[in-house]
Amino acid sequence: MRIFVFTGLIVLFSITVHAQIYKWVDESGKTQYTDVPPPPGVAKEGKKLNIKSSPISGDHEPNKSRNPGEERLEFDKRQQQKKEQDVKQQAKAEENKKKCIDAQGQLRLYTDSPRLTVPDGAGGIVFVDDDARQRKTADANKAIATFCK
Incomplete structure (x- = not known):
């Protein structure tokens, strides 16, 4: 039974992750933020905002997986290039x-x-x-x- 409840909660939370957020101004001039499109007669300039509900985890480049050793080598290479550039400037x-x-x-x-x-x-x-x-x-x-x- 616990597995069904846990699975249901995961499915419920994954649905809200992909929810779209809309911004529109009502008749009184107040800015409204909702997850449903604005009413047809109310909003003159409704905007569909590209906001993710959950932060993206992992690297900035999802297709490129790097391990800490590779990152350290790249860091050392950048440091060496900076030192060489400083020597040239001097x-x-x-x-x-x-x-x-x-x-x-x-x-x-x-x-x-x-x-x-x-x-x-x-x-x-x-x-x-x-x-x-x-x-x-x-x-x-x-x-x-x-x-x-």
């Missing part, structure tokens, strides 16, 4: 710092020296004129703006 920050220092040195060189000489590429040296000095100063300022953040 290396890039150090490289940018070096480029910033170089650009500041170049700017100082082009603004502070009265007669600047540079190699001409053929083994000789040439004096830097004002136009070249301005171009080099502008390039150094752009590099500073880019790398010195």
Whole structure:
């Protein structure tokens, strides 16, 4: 007898799990929530809400069953990727710092020296004129703006 009562309760509860909930506004302006559709003349905008009566148990992806070992491996993999990304970011920050220092040195060189000489590429040296000095100063300022953040 207990089995029949228990089975009946399970069937009764499983019916309410799949019940649909409706939201509608009555004549007095009150919002009504029911499990039956609203009366035909009362509701101007009845909405059928997609509300589950019981929470979904288990994973978010029902077709994919994972055990704790697989989840741990995935977690370790994500942690390793994050560490690698952090190392790359630190290396890039150090490289940018070096480029910033170089650009500041170049700017100082082009603004502070009265007669600047540079190699001409053929083994000789040439004096830097004002136009070249301005171009080099502008390039150094752009590099500073880019790398010195």
